[in-house]
Amino acid sequence: MSKISLRNINKKYPNSDTCSVRDFNLDIEDGEFIVLVGPSGCGKSTTLRMIAGLEDITDGEFLINGEVVNDVSSKDRDIAMVFQSYALYPHMSVRDNIGYGLKLRNYPGNEIKASVDNISEDLFLTEYLERKPKELSGGQRQRVALGRAMVRTPKLYLMDEPLSNLDAKLRTTTRTEISRMHKDKGAITIYVTHDQVEAMTMADRIVLMSMGEIQQIGSPKELFTNPKNCFVATFMGMPSMNLIEGTYEGGQFTCQSFTITLNESDQQILNDAGYNGKSVTLGARSSAIRSGKKYRDAFPDCCFETTAMNSEYLGDAINVFFNAAPMNLFVGTLGTGEPDVAIDEKITLVIDNTKLHFFDTKTEESIKYSIKSAEFKK
Ligand SMILES: Nc1ncnc2c1ncn2[C@@H]1O[C@H](COP(=O)(O)OP(=O)(O)O)[C@@H](O)[C@H]1O
Ligand SMILES: [Mg+2]
Known part of the structure; x- marks a missing residue:
């Protein structure tokens, strides 16, 4: 059971005159699929990186289950992340890349193998398991990065434009796959995209941002039928x-x-x-x-x-x-x-x-x- 709260979060990068994220307030309930959406540069990745613990919070409080975790390091936040830049280990096979998080946490070998086989099938990666990342296309690498996150069951999944390198057809199938895996695992997912179709089709609730500020929070139907502003x-x-x-x-x-x-x-x-x-x-x-x-x-x-x-x-x-x-x-x-x-x-x-x-x-x-x-x- 997890609950996440962001209270009056602001972010000002040291080399910048203005805030990249302003007065961000959001409570997320257990099991919710939240999509942060908005045009390029509106502060989506910055917000996600603060939640991940990869970027300092300039002002405000980030809470997990009621506890302020602003100063808890990224590795102690129990999160699995997928980034647009896949960040795979180049010397490891696809199988080892996907299973690495489980190995780090001392899962037994047969359990790791079964989990990796399972997730690879869902993500159409079975035939590439023995390859190295450099022997894969961009779309295949992106799916390996997804597999590496989805094989685990953390408190929180964070995904930053994870489908951006897939062609249209694969994007639709993988979208469905992510939604299905999210329902299976039941952990909170915060998903960043600039694509309103992804937001509409995947989100329980959408957080629409513009120029560092939240414009509206609500279900896809709510934002579509009752937009707060132009x-x-x-x-x-x-x-x-x-x-x-x-x-x-x-x-x-x-x-x-x-x-x-x-x-x-x-x-x-x-x-x-x-x-x-x-x-x-x-x-x-x-x-x-x-x-x-x-x-x-x-x-x-x-x-x-x-x-x-x-x-x-x-x-x-x-x-x-x-x-x-x-x-x-x-x-x-x-x-x-x-x-x-x-x-x-x-x-x-x-x-x-x-x-x-x-x-x-x-x-x-x-x-x-x-x-x-x-x-x-x-
Ligand atoms: N490391 C950084 N240093 C200074 N400014 C940054 C840095 N990263 C992002 N920004 C600025 O913060 C704003 C929000 O960026 P970002 O969160 O990456 O937007 P998005 O993910 O919505 O495209 C942009 O104006 C961007 O130029
Ligand atoms: Mg971004």
Whole structure:
């Protein structure tokens, strides 16, 4: 049983003027799979390295099971780590690399062999067990590094972009494998990635960071459906959420390209929050922007005419980019049963007004956030 707490953690590197991590607060419960996600340079690796004990904590407290361990050395924290740079022992075979952690802890030889055989099979490494790291591809080395961590059962697994060198197909299989092994072992896992798809598919809870600060913590569903601000809204989900600046007045949202009538519950929220007659930023995912008679009939006050600029064929859907000032591009997803769109052709688009987000144009904070987050806490 483990519980981990990070309290007001700050990190300032000695050669830097600013903090790389600011006021980081997080409690992690036993068995949770936490994904730290955010753009490059936002402080993910720095946070993970402080948890690992490889980097000093400038300010704040790191606790394992209620005990402050800021000054406990890395090797005494009972963690297994996987880094982007595999850090394998070059003179050892794959088998010895994977089994090394168990050997250090004096496990009997037959037990080490059985565990290594087992994990190697899960990670498709069986045929490479007698090779040296230099005889492997980058993706194979990355899997050896994973195997070396997963063969153990520590209090805590830490992984820093462990799938970055795998091709798309292997990344998906290994992702599933890591999730499965995590369920088997039940130890807390903190996983760092810049890839929102990995975060969405693997996490129990996502911690989304930007410029050294946490933007939002929550389940994948929570971040996707109730983003706290514009940054979270556009970071999670592909294609990125459309954000359009305009004005809210008398139940309608107006921007340069269109006016739509909002649904009653959104009108109430905006009125209550004092936005009548004020500027707001409308957020609409591509899945809320449709075409076709069915949608025109369902949302007659939410239609407007525009021109298709470009399209991306995805098989069972098409992402179409439209002209919609003040945005240059505006993406909608047209599915089966909706009309084909030719480039430069005029088309009537429909905004599904039951799926909209609203942000304060100045602060970029979500106007619906606190109301919706109460629903998540129920
Ligand atoms: N050893 C270091 N010395 C000084 N600055 C560093 C060091 N390591 C990282 N940084 C800076 O800290 C910030 C966060 O880096 P990092 O944690 O590696 O980001 P991420 O893993 O999210 O890409 C960056 O601005 C980076 O330049
Ligand atoms: Mg990093």
